[in-house]
Structures are given as C-alpha cells and as structure tokens.
Amino acid sequence: MDNQGNDRKNASNTNHTENGAPTGGLDGVIDFCRNHIGIIVGTGLILIVVIMLVAVLGGDSKKEDSNAETETVLNETETEEEVYAKDAYPEINQLFNAYYAAYAKGDVDMLTALADPISEAEKSYISVFSQYVSKYKNISCYTKKGLDDKSFIVSVYLEIKFKKIKTTVPGLERFYVRKRDDGTCYIDNLYGWFNVKMEEFEMDPQVSALLEEFSQQEDVAALQTDVWQKYETTLASDEALKTMVETTVPAAITVWGSDQVAAAKKAEEEQAAAEEAAKKAAEEEAAKKAEEEKKAAELASAVTVYATDKVNVRADASETADVLGQLEAGASTTRLEEKDGWSRIDYNGGTEGYVKSEYLSVEAPAGDTPAEEAPAENETPASSSGGLGEGTVITIQESVNLRKSMGEDAEKLATIFAGEKVTVIMSYAEGWTKVTYGDKTGFIKTDLLQ
Secondary structure (H helix, E strand, O other), X not given: OOOOOOOOOOOOOOOEOOOOOEOOOHHHHHHHHHHOHHHHHHHOOOXXXXXXXXXXXXXXXXXXXXXXXXXOOOOOOOOOOOOOEEOOOHHHHHHHHHHHHHHHHOOHXXXXXXXXXOOHHHHHHHHHHHHHXXXXXXXXXXXXXXXXXXXXXXXXXXXXXXXXXXXXXXXXXXXXXXXXXXXXXXXXXXXXXXXXXXXXXXXXXXXXHHHHHHHOOHHHHHHHHHHHHHHHHHHHHOHHHHHHHHHHHHHHHHHHHHHHHHHHHHHHHHHHHHHHHHHHHHHHHHHHHHHHHHHHHHHHHXXXXXXXXXXXXXXXXXXXXXXXXEEOOOOEEEEEEEXXXXXXXXXXXXXXXXXXXXXXXXXXXXXXXXXXXXXXXXXXXXXXXXXXXXXXEEEOOOOEEEEOOOOOOOOEEEEEOOOOEEEEEEEOOOOEEEEEEOOEEEEEEHHHOO
C-alpha cells in the first residue's frame, strides 16, 4: 500500500543526480507500464515493483527542507479551510481496522467487501506484499468532507509490523470513503493509490480535482511532514527494518513484477493464437459453406447431355490430363459447368471429370438406345472393345473387386466371390469392363472376366 505516497507532497520517489534531475523511480515505472501496455493490459496486470513499495513505507525521496522546523497542524489549525477531524467517525475507524487486518492476512475476499473495485492486478500485489507483514497497529483516521454529505477524504495513519522485525514503521495513506444508503461505509477504491498510479479504472474528474486540492492544504502537508520525519528516524534506528524495507521486500516485489509481465505476455500470445485459430476456423467454415452453395447451384443448373461419339473422360480440362474413362456414343451424363470448350461432368455418380464440349449434346440421339440401357431380351449383346458383349452375363471364376472407376487404386464398392454373376455394360480399351452386380454398378479388370 502506498502509505504516504498519495498524501505527501514531492513524494514522486525518484532518484536524483547531483543537479536534481530525476533518473528513475515511480514515474519511470509508470512510463514503462504505459510503453508496454500491449503486454501488460492483456491480463490487467500492472508492474508495481520496488518503487511503489518504497512509496508505501515512506520512500527514499529527497525531502526539500526536511530539517526545517515544521509545526504539525491537526485539529488546532485555524484557517479558512476545513480542518482534519481525528477519529471523529467510529464507523470509519471500524472500516479501516477491518481493512488493514484483512490486508495483513492477504484476505482479498474480505478486502473486496470493504473496498470496491479491486482489480486482479492489485489483488496479486496484495498477496505478495502481505507475506511480509505481521499486522498494522495504532491506526488513526484524519477525516475531511468529500464532494457531498455521504463522502469523506480520509488520511489513515498506521504503523506496519513486519514479520521477524521488532520495530514498527509509520506510514500514511489517503482514501476516499463513501456511505451507502443503509449508513455503512466503504472505500471507493477508484481513488486508492493503486488505481491513481496505474489508472486501471476511470475516475470522476471532480473527485480527482478535490483530492489534488486536498493534498495541497496546510494541515495535510503538516501531517505528511510529521509522518515522514518519523519514518526516516525509525528506519535509521533499526538496521533489520531498513534491510527489510529497502532490500528484502523490494526484491520480492521485483520478482513478482517480472512474473506478471511474463504472464501477461503469455496470455496475450495465447489470446492471439486463439483468435487466429478462430479466424482460420471461420474462414474454413465459410469456404466449406461457399463450396456447398456452389455445388447446390451447379446441381440446380445442371443439364443432361449425351455423347455424340465415343470420347475420353479426363481428370482435368486438358487433352494431356489423365483419362478416367470413356463415354460411348449416345451415353448420357450430367454437365455441371461449361468453360473454355470443356464440360465438367458428373462421371460415375460422384467423380467429376472433363469432356470436350464438342462431343456432347443436350439432345438425345434420335432412334438410338443409350449405351447405359440394357438391350432387349431378344437382342444379341453388342460386342464392345474388350471383346465382351453388352448384356453378357458372366459367372465369376475367382473372387474379384468391383471398383468405382477404372484403376486398381479406385474406391472398392464390393468383393464378388466365385460363382456369383455380373452383367456386362461396356468393355473399354483401357482393360476394364463396366458391369452391374446386384444394385451396384462398377468396374472389373477385363482379363479377370475372360
């Protein structure tokens, strides 16, 4: 917690060169966070590290005129400004006693009930810092009115007891407290030191202006100076405390801060990968849908055509493409598309092939029986190019495979066993014969039928 860092003027907590120019500190950390916002904001984690911790405990800033006599002005201050009311509201004291008890335990659930909102980043910071704190003691609340009758600006004086350290160290932290309709108080954590520095949540500019004005008031500055001097004196009196404040805890917070940046970067990378995967899946789905719509449109506009002569069916629209099979003169097929002198057809019920359009006609040959039709019973089967007459019934001598198209690697439709019969539809010069087997139509190597 930024005890003193929000209430004390000139508490920028920067290191300085001899000429007074800032060389690092809290402003540097804030700049780092904002420059790396793409990494850090991915998981809402803000790098607080050492500088913020030092501000909590009083810091190592060079306090101007720190040795000058400064009268501590509390309730006795007589100015036109509203003066502090010390411990004037029991419900506010009760609120902060509960808050700091929960903070010392790292009980973020309890803290969430007392202060709202608390970001995941601040919860993470609390869990680390609280590991070194035993308890908070001697809590006093210095209160002034907020923007309305249900709000207060509270400067909380406290002493931190670190684990295994005898001496407590004083600190001061500013809060903005609001009353609910039922009269209970809660901390408006929008104006806590964490969010003020990191700007994780949007703040009301009127409240921010009021808090800025508050920090310049005389009695506020006097209290800050008093606590600051006590802090420096206490730290100088206990070497173990000094080591804890300036070395041990800052080292732990530094490691924590590095882990948060690494975790945020990993989360950002995972999110980017997930978004890319989702984008790819959406593109694939869109492409699949487009292909289905294309096929549906093709089928809707498809026409039946007839081969005007015996013609090769090729794998692509090229005279040098592989031959898938042939269409006999008069054979019918479904044309899906015609382009550049080639017709893309539905060949063998699902396999697409290409035939030169000049060999196809939308008109069935007059008086001819399409090659796909079986001859009348009294007709003699015509001899095909393989020597097997169309309509010839053949008894299989040895088990053979019935395939979807010509080729030993074509899809197998069935295995036909010895003794079963097939009927020849057409034999082809490529060494394959098209046959029917039960309700299936496919191809068998011609030499296995002879």
